[in-house]
Amino acid sequence: TTGNTTLDPGYTNTASCVSKITFIDGDKGILRYRGYPIEQLAEHATFGEVAYLLIYGELPTEQEMSTFQDKVLGAAMLDERMRDLFRCFPRKSHPMSVLASGVNALAAFNSGHLSVTDEEQIETATIRLLGQFPTLAAYAYKSSLGEPFLYPKKNMGYVANFLRLSFGSPLEEYELDEAVARAFDTLFVLHADHEQNCSTSTVRLVGSAEANIYASVAAGVNALSGPLHGGANQAVLEMLGQIRDQGLDAKSFVSKVKDKESGVKLMGFGHRVYKNFDPRAVIIKKHADEILTSTGKDNALLEIAKDLEEIALNDEYFKERKLYPNVDFYTGLIYEAMGFPSSYFTALFALGRLPGWIAQWREQMAEPGRKIGRPRQVYIGETERDYPVK
Ligand code: SDX
Numbered sequence: 001t002t003g004n005t006t007l008d009p010g011y012t013n014t015a016s017c018v019s020k021i022t023f024i025d026g027d028k029g030i031l032r033y034r035g036y037p038i039e040q041l042a043e044h045a046t047f048g049e050v051a052y053l054l055i056y057g058e059l060p061t062e063q064e065m066s067t068f069q070d071k072v073l074g075a076a077m078l079d080e081r082m083r084d085l086f087r088c089f090p091r092k093s094h095p096m097s098v099l100a101s102g103v104n105a106l107a108a109f110n111s112g113h114l115s116v117t118d119e120e121q122i123e124t125a126t127i128r129l130l131g132q133f134p135t136l137a138a139y140a141y142k143s144s145l146g147e148p149f150l151y152p153k154k155n156m157g158y159v160a161n162f163l164r165l166s167f168g169s170p171l172e173e174y175e176l177d178e179a180v181a182r183a184f185d186t187l188f189v190l191h192a193d194h195e196q197n198c199s200t201s202t203v204r205l206v207g208s209a210e211a212n213i214y215a216s217v218a219a220g221v222n223a224l225s226g227p228l229h230g231g232a233n234q235a236v237l238e239m240l241g242q243i244r245d246q247g248l249d250a251k252s253f254v255s256k257v258k259d260k261e262s263g264v265k266l267m268g269f270g271h272r273v274y275k276n277f278d279p280r281a282v283i284i285k286k287h288a289d290e291i292l293t294s295t296g297k298d299n300a301l302l303e304i305a306k307d308l309e310e311i312a313l314n315d316e317y318f319k320e321r322k323l324y325p326n327v328d329f330y331t332g333l334i335y336e337a338m339g340f341p342s343s344y345f346t347a348l349f350a351l352g353r354l355p356g357w358i359a360q361w362r363e364q365m366a367e368p369g370r371k372i373g374r375p376r377q378v379y380i381g382e383t384e385r386d387y388p389v390k
Contacts, residue, residue, distance in 0.1 A: 017196065017204060017364070017367075019363055020034070020057070020363070021033070021034065021193060021195075021356070021359050021360060021363060022193045022194060022195045023035070023195070024194070024273055026271070026273035026274045026275050027275055027276060028276070029274060029278065029279045029282075030279070031194070031279050031280065033050060033054055033192065034057055034058070038189075038279055038280065038283075039279065039283065041189055042186050042190055045059070045189060046185055046189075047158065047185045047189050047352075048065060048068065048069055048157075048158055049065060050188075050192050050355065051130065051354075051355035054192060054355045054356055054358075054359040055126065055355060055359045055362065069157075072127055072130045072131045073131065073152065073153075073154045073158065073161065074131070074154055075127050075128045075130070075132065076131040076132060076134065076152035076154075076161060077131075077132075077135070078109075078135055078136070082109055083139070083149060085101070086098065086102075086142075086149075087143070089101075089143060091144050091145075091146055093140075093143075094225070095137070095140040095141060095343060095344050095346075095347040096221060096222075096224070096231075096346050096347055096350070097225075098140035098143065099136055099137055099140050099221055099347050100221040100222045100225070101218075102136035102139070102140065103129075103214055103221055104215060106128070106129065106136075106214040107212050107215055110125065110128055110214065114212035114213075115212075116207070116210045116212065116213075116365045122213070122365065125212070126213070126358055129214065129217065129354070130358070133350075133351065134152075134158070134165070134351055135152055135165060137166075137347045137348075137350070137351050138166040139165070140347060141166050141340075141344055141347070142165070142166070147169065148169070150165050150168045150169075150170070156176075159181050159185050160181050162184075162351070163176060163181060163184065164176065166340075167339060179294060180291075183287055183291055183338070184338070186283070186287060187284065187287070187331060188351060189352075190280040190283060190284060190327065191280075191349055191352025191353050192352055192356050193353070193360070194356065195273075197229070197272075198226070198229045199220040199221070199223040199224040199229060199353065200220065200356060200360050202219050202220050202222075202223040203216045203217055203219060203220040203357045203360055203364075204216075204361065204364045204373065205373040206220075207361045207364045208371065208372045209372050210372075213358065216357075216361050217354070217357050217358070217361065220350075224349060224350055224353065225346055227267070230328075230346045230349040230353075231346050232268055232326070232328035233268070233331045233332040233345040233346060234332065234342045234345045235267040236268035236305075236328055236329055236331075236332045237301070237332035237336060237345070238342060239266075239267045239268075240301040240304050240305055240332075240333075241301065243304050244300055244304060249307075250304055250307035250310075251307075253308065254266070254308065254312060254315065257317075258317045266308065266312060266318075266323070268325060269312060269324065269325055270322075270323045270324075270326065271324070271326045274326065275324075276324065277324050277325075278324060278325065278326045278327055280326075280327040281324070281325040281327055281329055281330065284327065284329075284330045284331055284334070285325070285329075285330050287330075287334060288302060288305075288330040288334050289302075291334050291337050292333060292334070295337045301336075305329065309325055309329070331345065331349070332345050335348055
């Protein structure tokens with residue numbers, strides 16, 4: 001129940017924060033953004049609507065959505081000097097390192113609105129971050145290819161603009177594939193927020209020290225890059241590729257995973273909260289089937305993924321540990337089918353998660369008597385001892 005929850009005064013010792021944004025029931029596989037079930041949002045809402053809902057608390061009217069979209073797309077262009085920032089990175093830099101550096105640099109290029117209390121400055125920073133983040137992500141990709149950057153266009157949708165900046169070239173106009181844009185929109189909706197996961201808690205913890213929104217979100221980007229968190233979508237594709245390239249079959253790979261010594265994990269499986277199924281994985285698997293069939297891409301990896309899932313879901317090792325496919329298990333297959341290299345998948349996760357990070361940072365800033373996050377510890381080190389004075 002929400003709204004009339006009377007919190008035990010000790011809640012600060014158990015929950016990291018109180019929030020009105022996202023609700024998860026890990027046993028029932030329930031995920032809701034501001035009360036709306038993820039299944040309905042994935043089916044009917046655009047990513048722009050969901051971003052507005054997470055940040056402002058209500059779905060936008062048509063007028064509110066049009067004004068919001070205009071403002072965000074009007075803020076999509078980077079300071080021209082930031083384009084030079086990308087030229088400093090080696091081409092083989094991981095996109096997440098470049099993206100985190102770019103987001104952090106936004107604080108330097110947008111120093112006029114770093115306040116954590118002034119509503120107007122917070123709103124300006126929100127719009128600029130939403131607008132410039134996809135541009136940064138696309139430029140991180142382009143600079144890894146050594147290709148020139150395009151400028152964003154106001155008359156294109158948010159996702160279409162991002163795809164054009166990522167795949168377009170001065171040589172020829174980018175032909176938008178509507179089905180691809182729609183699939184991305186749904187994938188971003190599914191990634192938009194997820195309560196207090198590692199990267200979102202990082203954004204809130206850094207923000208709780210009254211660090212500006214760019215510094216806090218840059219910290220979230222870095223947390224998300226870990227292979228146990230957002231980096232898992234890249235790790236899943238590499239795992240499927242290894243199975244195929246080594247001529248392994250799914251059964252022998254699962255045996256390797258169960259053989260604890262190997263330290264091999266079934267990437268894309270397991271979750272700290274979902275212990276029966278990840279509702280997002282159910283939706284994404286459907287899309288993977290549709291997109292891979294429509295793009296006629298190599299289905300070999302999809303078949304390996306399905307075999308792994310089938311074997312694991314019927315294997316005691318996974319069942320007793322409550323390990324099921326999570327949001328990352330199928331997303332990489334879709335991203336690859338749409339033309340992105342696996343090193344870029346986690347940047348796509350970050351793009352989807354951005355509205356959630358912003359909404360959670362704003363909620364942290366608005367928290368009455370906002371206090372710096374200060375987790376305690378259980379000390380298990382040496383007891384007191386004296387320095388051996390000679
Ligand atoms: C995300 O928190 C969020 O909401 C995150 C996220 C979001 O939207 O922000 O949902 C996104 O990060 C999804 C998770 C992506 N990560 C992966 O797919 C990496 C592989 N998964 C694991 O590393 C692991 O499952 C975790 C970290 C995701 C969750 O760990 P758990 O399930 O809480 O359990 P655990 O690490 O305490 O392990 C319990 C047991 C252990 O075996 P035993 O020591 O009991 O014998 O389960 C085993 C683990 O070895 N185990 C796995 C496994 N995950 C856990 N064994 C094989 N393969 C795996 N993937």
